[in-house]
Amino acid sequence: DGGITQSPKYLFRKEGQNVTLSCEQNLNHDAMYWYRQDPGQGLRLIYYSQIVNDFQKGDIAEGYSVSREKKESFPLTVTSAQKNPTAFYLCASISGSRYNSPLHFGNGTRLTVT
């Protein structure tokens, strides 16, 4: 069953700790994306990667870091520098670099930092 897997579904961390959110896809998609969703704010782009070993900052990259060592994986690290990390995080992918293709989303990870 092809798709995007985000884990865990719920994540709790103490303030000041870094945390890494997992995103794995078996769709053979080249491009992968991380969005953050807050109530009333829509989906805001954090980082995206068109190919392995390359990624670009989105609109709200501060306090986040990513890596793309494998085509299938695009983990997101929320660092202690992120001022308001509590949010719903969505990972997505697109086949090739076809920007005009539908995004395939994972089920998301809800991160709560206290």
Added chain:
Amino acid sequence: GENVEQHPSTLSVQEGDSAVIKCTYSDSASNYFPWYKQELGKRPQLIIDIRSNVGEKKDQRIAVTLNKTAKHFSLHITETQPEDSAVYFCAASIGEGTALIFGKGTTLSVSS
């Protein structure tokens, strides 16, 4: 960069009525405009999309119109049903090698 504005933020209609959600974009180079539906606690799902070489596209009760001159596009849902209740997002892309930029969403409530 691209900026997408979406209105209204909430919309309440009676079952059977039509619903219209409007979006404007800032970058005239944008050429791909999808709409996503997100039900409570679930991932966003594509419901319809339109490319800049087309002015209108329809899929059963859902249609999207695009006005490139005015830089706005709209989602039209006819004969609304309670299961249409969800958050709807518009988005725009300026092209190859870039990412989709989303509007802030519209919460549609359809009451029976």
